[in-house]
Amino acid sequence: MNIVCLDMEGVLVPEIWIAFAQASGIPELRRTTRDEPDYDKLMAYRLAILKEHGLGLKEIQDVIATIDPLPGAKEFLDQLRQETQVIILSDTFEQFAKPLMAKLNWPTLFCNTLEVAPDGEITGYQMRCEKSKLTTVRALQSCGFDTIAAGDSFNDLAMIQASKAGFLFKSTPAIREAHPELPAFEEFGDLLAAIRAVL
Numbered sequence: 001m002n003i004v005c006l007d008m009e010g011v012l013v014p015e016i017w018i019a020f021a022q023a024s025g026i027p028e029l030r031r032t033t034r035d036e037p038d039y040d041k042l043m044a045y046r047l048a049i050l051k052e053h054g055l056g057l058k059e060i061q062d063v064i065a066t067i068d069p070l071p072g073a074k075e076f077l078d079q080l081r082q083e084t085q086v087i088i089l090s091d092t093f094e095q096f097a098k099p100l101m102a103k104l105n106w107p108t109l110f111c112n113t114l115e116v117a118p119d120g121e122i123t124g125y126q127m128r129c130e131k132s133k134l135t136t137v138r139a140l141q142s143c144g145f146d147t148i149a150a151g152d153s154f155n156d157l158a159m160i161q162a163s164k165a166g167f168l169f170k171s172t173p174a175i176r177e178a179h180p181e182l183p184a185f186e187e188f189g190d191l192l193a194a195i196r197a198v199l
Helices: 016-024 039-053 057-064 073-083 094-103 132-142 154-162 173-178 188-198
Strands: 002-006 085-093 108-116 122-126 146-151 165-169
Touching: 002 132, 016 057, 039 122, 057 094, 073 085, 073 188, 085 094, 085 132, 094 108, 108 132, 132 146, 132 154, 146 154, 146 188, 154 165, 165 188
Parallel strands: 002 085, 002 146, 085 108, 146 165
Antiparallel strands: 108 122
16 A cells, blocks of 8 residues: 655645744744755754744744645645545644644644743653654554655654655755756646656
8 A cells, every 4th residue: 555645844735834934024033854864953953033023822823824835736735645645743742733734725734832831931852752744754664664764954854764655845056966866756747647656
């Protein structure tokens, strides 16, 4: 049996932190896992900036409410889910993802959770498990699934490389150049065709 594991931000929806950086006028918040491979370092950096500017969960959620999936993402996902099982594996947080999942017709999402103070300050976060994307892919494989994975960032590489087939999607030139062995696509139709070819 096959199961497709997809990253969320940058693949199905715009990068939340980039959207928030633009809305808040804080360019430092544009850094994502495309730029920083160490997720703990990246989140510590983000939380320090939020604290410095007195910004909390509500301000981020207000921006997320204005974000729509990337053009063609819902149709791609709807079609793919008719043909095989799909899980979204993301390093985002439940408190961020829910309105976006509603716009994508509620696909299965495995992600993390934020620690939020009563006043709305984001004080920390809980990762679902260590190396969550790779760990999940390995767990699915131990249950008898062949995994097919696609993502755009450094934190997607392990699940892509560990899968029966893996693809870069809307990735950066630097990541594509560093991994010429991974097929890279920019359009949902091309990614869907590549996945179908290995199902």
